[in-house]
Amino acid sequence: MDRAAVRRRRDEAEAYYEVVVLCAGSSSHADWKAAGANAVLGGIAAADAICGAVLGYHHVGENHAQARRLLDTACSPDRQPGNHLKRLTDEKSNFQHSSSRVSRSQTDRLVVALERLVVTMRQKTDPTS
Incomplete structure (x- = not known):
């Protein structure tokens, strides 16, 4: 990923985060x-931006465990960003593909996970650092 691609994914993560906060x-x-579904998408975008900024590439595909491992590599030795991504992707089906109702506390957990990933993303993608 070049700087422009990292910037695009970072901007997308920020946009998802804004929607999440509103909903x-x-x-x-x-x-x-909707907040939870967008939190998952925002977390994936944030992970892509982090990996792109640190490693020069990001995971492509549906295997979220591989994406998490790549994020762990990019953030090593800090494994918390990978844990946040796992929390988000573990709920992907429930929030994006299921007709079941979700609770505020389920959503709040995803919001916190996204917030923490966004903080890490901002640190890792800051052009002045």
Whole structure:
């Protein structure tokens, strides 16, 4: 990934994060589900930006365990970003493909995971560092 691609993924992660914050504060189950679904997408974009900035490439494909391992490599020795990505991708089907209702606490856990990944992303993709 070149700098422009890293910047695009970083900007996408930031946009997803903004949507997540707006929807998560709602009292609607549908909005909580939208927040969680967008948190997953934002987390994947943040992981891509981190890996692109640090390693020069990111994982491509649906294997989230491989994406997590690559993120662990990019953030080594800190494994927390990989744990946050796992938390998000573990809920992908529930928030994006299921007709089940989700709770505010389920959504809040994803919001926190995304927030922490975004903080790491900002640190790793800051052009002045």
